[in-house]
Amino acid sequence: MKWYSRGVLVVSLLGSAAVGLVVTNLGIAQGGVTLRVACGTVGSQQALCKSAADRWAAKTGNKVDVVPNVASSNERLALFQQQLSAGSSDVDVYQIENIWPGLLADYFVDLKEYVPEATIKEFFPSMIEADTVEGKLVDLPWYGDAGLLYYRKDLLEKYGFKKPPSTWAQLTSMATKIQQGERKDNSNFWGYVWQGAAYEGLTCDALEWIYSYGGGTIVDNKGNVTINNKNAAAALDMAAKWVGTISPKGVTTYSEEESRGVWQAGNAAFMRNWPYAFPLGNGDTSPIKGKFDVTVLPKGPGASGKNAATFGGHSLAVNRFSKNAKAAADLVVYMTSAEVQKERAIVGGYNPSRPVVYKDPEVLKASPFLGRLYKVFANAVVRPTTVTATKYPRVSEAFWNASNSVLTGKSNGAAALVALEDELKRIKGAKW
């Protein structure tokens, strides 16, 4: 209940403030400052973040603590909102997603005050632009993400397919055939796994289907609710047909790591996921090491069909309440430097936000697919965050719930989208 949770909040804030005080004091006693960084946790992120942060700490004589975090993107946003709106200075540097600058801009420092103009120019200008809110540089871009189609080279060959599917219909028939064949030896084998749980990840997946069908981007650039259209409904109905046929029924509860679990165990022919699953799938203990590749996600049917990949970059921002904003900004610059990004690209498969890293021969050798990702990024579709601003979390929630209801068979595409249109208009009110 309300007063209860408030009480807990107050107590925990006081508690963490006290801890923060002690930590800060210890930091001063050692000569440097102690920064706390909230990095992502999916895949190898936490380890990569820690090793880079430690190097910065050793170089500058400061100390960095990498604070544990939640994997689910919307849970992380909720947590960050809570900490920031309480004026907490516990975490100095936040790893945020490229859909959040518009939401959290008020709570981060303007990095233009700390980072030299020349450094800012070394990043992709489009990313810098996306991270600038009303003239304020909210964060420095760290890596770009986009939805990819993972496919098993060996299985495609085994069943006589020469190249990966270029339309969803092809994917469906290929997955069906491979699944039928593989089921003889492996009853847990599935054709296609993806992210169908009711959370931000489904918003990304469903947006890809709908956009590839020519069904738009939920809300258009002018702020009109465009989701209720035939193409969008057809896209959702297509995905609903996968559930229980080429995708496990439980896919409607899967997030990234659950789908990677099925895929990396060798139990799926295709997977939709972010680039991070590439190096993990090629790890030494991975049963599918060297047996798979990635490509762009398939097109929708007909002339309006196109490739689509939801764009999902991550970046680093400095808490406006941080007691060591200058040092924190310095850490952000280091973490996003070409040197660190090169390591992250080679070890973790994270797509650099600095063009120069793409030209590095070592990077291209270790991750040849990075070069190919250009094509994917060219087809990137952006979630309607800019236009819906602070209402985006509600828009996304309504969208993923509607999509999930179609996937679980509670509704069909057409009916769900009529209801979704109403709900989005209610959320929009007079204006976004």
Next chain:
Amino acid sequence: MPLKNPRNPNRRYSLSAWRARTAWLLLTPSLLILVLVAAFPLFRSFQLSLFDVSILKFPLQLTWVGLDNYVALASDPRWWRSVWNTVVFTVISVGFETVLGLMIALLVHSEFKGRGLVRTAMLVPWAIPGVVSSQMWRWMFNDVYGVINDLFIKLRLIKTPMAWLAEPALVLPAIIAVDVWKTTPFMALILLAGLQGIPKELYEAARVDGASSVQQFWRITFPLLRPSLLVALIFRTLDALRVFDMIYIVAGTQIETISMSIYARQQLISFGLLGYGSAVSTGMFLILALYIAVYLVTLKVEVK
């Protein structure tokens, strides 16, 4: 508990007046704490519910909207769905817990070898922190690698794996099953305490009079257990109406299972809507208050 009225007819007498004063003095600290941790936040929450305020703006901007948030709440289908889910969850889970709890309490109340061990073992589900056991169940319910599917298939109860948490018709029953597993021990414990308070002589006398075990249960055990049963029911019902952690972890915020607390948290924290979220909290408070009022009235009847 209603406070003892200090304005009793005896207050003219200095002794009782002094007693009343002492009583107030002793009560003051608890009253102050109550005001601080219950009344004040409740008031603040109500106050906030009259504003439109987003935590995403710094500094916070409060816009007075009067009762607009409540008007919106009354026509919010997701809110009413969460109320409905919570009530269904509460009625079914508390019902099962009561019946099973009573059976277990009767069982461990009887004399048998290793009773102490069984009584301790019985408490295990209740002793595991809710978040941990919920996560455990989430994994057990997984459609691909979950142990429940494996077990049911081996027992030939089902032929193909079920997606327990994905199937709209299965997810609420699955959650209720977890809650029954978790809180039946609590019911059993309170009822066991009640059973132990019933004098043995009554049963001896009944046996002498030739009453069967069934008669003994309905004529002695049940009536004398009633007070404990009521206490257990009240605690459990209040708890179930506030359910958050278990559902949130096992099923997230999906509409089939969203509870009032989860809905309030979603508005307040996920969406940062302090005003509307406070209105949701207040709505939830009113529903709980209604339940308590109904309960107090029935209890009064019961006591008379």
